[in-house]
Amino acid sequence: AQTVTQSQPEMSVQEAETVTLSCTYDTSESDYYLFWYKQPPSRQMILVIRQEAYKQQNATENRFSVNFQKAAKSFSLKISDSQLGDAAMYFCAYKGYGGSQGNLIFGKGTKLSVKP
Amino acid sequence: GAGVSQSPRYKVAKRGQDVALRCDPISGHVSLFWYQQALGQGPEFLTYFQNEAQLDKSGLPSDRFFAERPEGSVSTLKIQRTQQEDSAVYLCASSLGQGNQETQYFGPGTRLLVL
Numbered sequence: 001a002q003t004v005t006q007s008q009p010e011m012s013v014q015e016a017e018t019v020t021l022s023c024t025y026d027t028s029e030s031d032y033y034l035f036w037y038k039q040p041p042s043r044q045m046i047l048v049i050r051q052e053a054y055k056q057q058n059a060t061e062n063r064f065s066v067n068f069q070k071a072a073k074s075f076s077l078k079i080s081d082s083q084l085g086d087a088a089m090y091f092c093a094y095k096g097y098g099g100s101q102g103n104l105i106f107g108k109g110t111k112l113s114v115k116p
Numbered sequence: 117g118a119g120v121s122q123s124p125r126y127k128v129a130k131r132g133q134d135v136a137l138r139c140d141p142i143s144g145h146v147s148l149f150w151y152q153q154a155l156g157q158g159p160e161f162l163t164y165f166q167n168e169a170q171l172d173k174s175g176l177p178s179d180r181f182f183a184e185r186p187e188g189s190v191s192t193l194k195i196q197r198t199q200q201e202d203s204a205v206y207l208c209a210s211s212l213g214q215g216n217q218e219t220q221y222f223g224p225g226t227r228l229l230v231l
Contacts, residue, residue: 092158104159104209105161
């Protein structure tokens with residue numbers, strides 16, 4: 001079975017600085033999708049960025065980028081120029097490629113604090 | 117249109133009561149997912165619908181949990197004879213198609229507290 005591990009329960013960053021959140025996963029599949037979701041306090045989960053495993057190029061969305069290392073099964077999220085609104089729980093998630101199984105498998109999350 | 121909506125947002129139930137949680141997916145979205153998020157944890161998959169068909173219910177923790185989507189749009193998650201361990205946030209997500217590449221959009225969740 002696939003698993004997702006986020007080894008940093010909490011992280012803190014100074015406003016305008018850069019922070020990297022770690023994620024590793026375990027799978028025997030060769031094709032899959034990886035996601036980072038953001039969950040602000042008492043608000044709904046929103047997609048930050050996604051990566052298709054067959055793409056070698058790392059995904060980028062404005063201040064958010066990933067470092068996808070397929071061989072190492074690592075998928076870290078880098079947030080540049082951190083803003084107060086970035087404070088939230090961040091979840092790394094995996095989704096398999098084949099069959100009808102479309103559910104996401106989540107890590108336990110990393111709580112990010114942003115200091116002014 | 118509007119995003120995924122869920123109701124009620126908060127529910128307090130006495131142990132042994134039955135509860136029903138509603139999810140309104142984004143209009144036209146074919147796929148619908150239910151997840152359970154315990155305090156301090158990531159969401160865990162419960163069940164998956166493609167239109168009105170429940171294709172996967174492998175994550176339902178017991179036969180007290182039942183989900184339906186009779187007309188392929190609104191879905192209801194029902195928990196019978198609630199137990200304290202059922203206390204969690206229940207998240208609903210929908211995606212446009214049935215392909216695995218589809219992004220899932222989440223609702224705000226229903227926070228269930230069983231006393």
